[in-house]
Amino acid sequence: MPAHTQPPPADLGRVLIIAGSDSGGGAGIQGDIKAITMLGGFAATAITAITVQNTLGVHGVHPLPLDLIEEQARAVLDDIGTDAVKTGMLGSIAVIERVAALLDTTPAPAVVDPVMIAKGGHPLLDADAVAAVRSLMIPRAALLTPNAPEAEALTGLTITDLDGQRRAGAFLLGMGAQAVLMKGGHVPGETVIDVLISSTGETLLEGPRIETRHTHGTGCTLASACAAGLARGLPLETAVANAWAYVSEAIRRAPGLGGGHGPLDHAWPVRDL
Template structure:
């Protein structure tokens, strides 16, 4: 029997002790979509369904060593970044990824689902000047758009203005997530010339923890599987919509999306 190696996807992010977001969500997504997930842990959080009780950054030399171990021996077909916490960690990751010949999906994580800060204020400029220029696609939500660019989106008409402001910071594509707007969710993907809009059904389900991490990881997975950017985003959106629909209660607060919904179905 001939055994082939699946596409390789690396996540560089924080660990979520509750298992709904961060490294844990990324690896579950990658497994569900048929790629081999690998991880570089940049921070450890104490986190549950009620919020983030604390987080601790790993030393930059530990993050760099993890990156060098994976990239030097195994290699990657796509990379996803999430919570990087501090300017030093952002700089470290950006410096290494600038030399990687694979798509880089940057989820510029600023706050958790519960509103807890996951990025030091002084790190915002470093994300803008060092990390976004190495991104193949950036996937900010509306709060992160404002944090990075100052642009506030009030309705769907503002999505393109937000995308242009993000593109000005250096990524080749911008995916602006409009799920926090009223009405049916609409996300806008553009490279400055082409524009794609993705709609989805809104489900009456409060258990949405890990949505952003899951979407970015799904995009990276589909890029590693050979899809172009619009198709990777479309398929990732379909997967996340199903995961949202099947989100389940956990603890006393907000539960996670169900990364295994296709398997259970």
């Protein structure tokens, strides 16, 4: 009997991650797996690209063949199954089209992180692929998690404050996303405010800005942490709040690795046992 016909344990949410690999271990597939595992989920993967990177930047991007990306995802979906899908670095129109078609084959909610630029500034999405994100990924997102620059690119709006985050979030809802977590890390201010916006209203998540250069993988980690909560059946607001608290503490405890933008401490819950 195929394994996917057996229900998973009630407290184990399965998450299929479709994203790029980060050789530095802080972002991408590696950061996603760590976050989902720490929050009680089971992570499976379909890798879209292999990147050569460390805390100093991205030194190479090597996309995988479209059929191989799809075969990885199908192998997971046809056997293990999934309770949520998290997408990260897709890179090109062709990959976006293939992933959108995959999303249509599962009822699992999709957390879409519209990855466009690496922490060090290296582009991770082709310039001509932004329109494909708008038309294919946003309407399929149960939760969209853009930072301010990504939201500006997707909406054409300028975001400099909380009102700008709200306007962009509402715009993205109008484009078809079921909910939007408008991240505020790039918005000036001593306080960082993320805004969760859905048809039922908004929730503010805020805390003091942590002065550190060790924030590599923050977006990937937050989106995956949200997916882990949704996969376990948590309400959207609870899943996002838990993810936000987890990531905030992971930033505070960043181990200071490398000479550039270092990774978070994904494993901090284990250190508290």
